Amino acid sequence: xxxxxxxxxxxxxxxxxxxxxxxxxxxxxxxxxxxxxxxxxxxxxxxxxxxxxxxxxxxxxxxxxxxxxxxxxxxxxxxxxxxxxxxxxxxxxxxxxxxxxxxxxxxxxxxxxxxxxxxxxxxxxxxxxxxxxxxx
Amino acid sequence: xxxxxxxxxxxxxxxxxxxxxxxxxxxxxxxxxxxxxxxxxxxxxxxxxxxxxxxxxxxxxxxxxxxxxxxxxxxxxxxxxxxxxxxxxxxxxxxxxxxxxxxxxxxxxxxxxxxxxxxxxxxxxxxxxxxxxxxxxxxxxxxxxxxxxxxxxxxxx
Numbered sequence: 116x117x118x119x120x121x122x123x124x125x126x127x128x129x130x131x132x133x134x135x136x137x138x139x140x141x142x143x144x145x146x147x148x149x150x151x152x153x154x155x156x157x158x159x160x161x162x163x164x165x166x167x168x169x170x171x172x173x174x175x176x177x178x179x180x181x182x183x184x185x186x187x188x189x190x191x192x193x194x195x196x197x198x199x200x201x202x203x204x205x206x207x208x209x210x211x212x213x214x215x216x217x218x219x220x221x222x223x224x225x226x227x228x229x230x231x232x233x234x235x236x237x238x239x240x241x242x243x244x245x246x247x248x249x250x251x
Numbered sequence: 252x253x254x255x256x257x258x259x260x261x262x263x264x265x266x267x268x269x270x271x272x273x274x275x276x277x278x279x280x281x282x283x284x285x286x287x288x289x290x291x292x293x294x295x296x297x298x299x300x301x302x303x304x305x306x307x308x309x310x311x312x313x314x315x316x317x318x319x320x321x322x323x324x325x326x327x328x329x330x331x332x333x334x335x336x337x338x339x340x341x342x343x344x345x346x347x348x349x350x351x352x353x354x355x356x357x358x359x360x361x362x363x364x365x366x367x368x369x370x371x372x373x374x375x376x377x378x379x380x381x382x383x384x385x386x387x388x389x390x391x392x393x394x395x396x397x398x399x400x401x402x403x404x405x406x407x408x
Contacts, residue, residue, distance in 0.1 A: 142293060144320040149298035150340055151364055152373050154395040178369035186367070191294060214397065216298070223367035228289075228296045229399075241294040 143216075147226040151217040155186060155225065156233075159206045166192035171227070173211060188213050190227040190241040199239050205232060215241075272351055273381040275312065279303040279405035285385075286403040297390050299403040300324075312349050312356065328358065337362075347375075355380045 143149070155175050163170030171188040190196070193203075210233040218224035227241040281301045289296040300316035307313075315325040322340035328349035329335060337345035337360060347360030356379040363372045374393045379386065384407035391400040 142320075143295065143298075144318065148340075149295070149318060149321050150324065150343060150362075151366070151371070152297075152392055152394060153366055153368060153371055154397055155368055156395070175368050177367065180369070184367050212395075212397070214296075214394075214399065216295075217366055221367075226294060228294045240289070240296075 143226060146218060147216040148219045149216055153213075153215060153217055153225055155188075155213045155215075157186065157211065157213075159209050159211055160185060162203060162206050164193045164203045166194055169193050169196060171206060171211070171213075171230070173213065175223075184223050186213075186223040186225055188215065188225050188227050188230070190230065195241075196239070201239060205235075209234065271354070273354055274307050275305045275356060275379060275381060275386065276307045277305060277386075278408040279305065279386050280408050282385075282404045282406050287401045290401045290403055296399050297392055297401040299388065299390065299401075303386075303405060314358075330356075 155173065157173035157175035159171055160174050161172035163172075168189045169192055171190060173186050173188060174183050175186050176183055212231040212233060213225060213227050214229045215225040215227040218226075229238055229240050231238040279302065281299060283291050286299070287296075290299050298318065298321075300318045300321075302317050304315045304317075305312065310330055312328045312330055313325070314328065315323065317323045324337060324339050324345075326335060326337040326347055328347065330350060332348050332350035334346050334348050337347050339345040339362065343362055343364045345360055345362040347358055349356055349358045351357075358375075358377040358379070360375045361372065362375065363370060365371070372394070376391045376393075378389045381387075386405040386407070387402065388405070389400060389402045391398055
């Protein structure tokens with residue numbers, strides 16, 4: 116591979132990574148319904164330990180039908196959670212209470228504003244600093 | 252004569268009390284700098300509207316709230332505390348009531364909507380207070396036995 120093609124490949128990779136990051140870091144108001152708050156209690160079955168958002172999958176029983184539904188909970192990123200003293204190992208199999216907001220598309224997806232590790236009896240904020248000129 | 256005098260005094264006192272109620276009418280814009288930090292950004296504890304339009308009469312409080320990329324919510328509350336229907340986005344059922352408590356207005360409401368977790372119910376309590384051209388709202392959400400409160404400040408436009 117020539118120097119020119121190597122440079123082009125690297126530049127393309129950087130561009131694709133940046134695009135993916137921008138797409139992953141969406142705003143609350145675009146994706147979630149602030150009029151629909153939910154409080155979920157369930158068990159963590161899977162974890163996407165990533166930035167800018169971590170994705171926690173929890174199994175929650177539908178109170179009316181009794182059916183178990185797996186919810187995708189979007190929280191602050193892994194770096195943020197680590198700063199609060201949380202590790203990946205704290206989540207798997209843990210019972211959690213999540214406070215958040217439903218996705219606009221009606222899927223079992225929620226944006227977490229906080230979550231509580233039931234065994235530890237401790238509530239953590241899914242904390243992300245607001246942009247300086249934020250408008251809700 | 253004495254009876255008339257007492258009646259007049261009571262009447263004037265009642266009027267003075269009525270007039271002492273603050274007027275929340277106006278267009279109010281969210282002020283992030285003066286509000287709790289946990290209500291802004293991508294993970295709000297309790298979202299607040301970016302703008303509230305209020306029209307107050309001696310008997311009613313009309314409230315219309317709007318936010319960026321969110322459905323508007325509005326209601327005309329009777330200030331005697333009777334229950335009214337809130338005009339909420341499709342799929343949401345909400346009733347609420349408002350009344351003055353001293354110089355503050357207290358609005359309580361119950362919202363319900365379906366979700367993949369079953370039917371969801373959330374109770375809200377808002378305490379509104381005025382200081383010049385600044386409106387402060389302390390909002391508490393109670394759901395599944397868990398309560399969360401946040402404060403937001405709005406400037407008059």
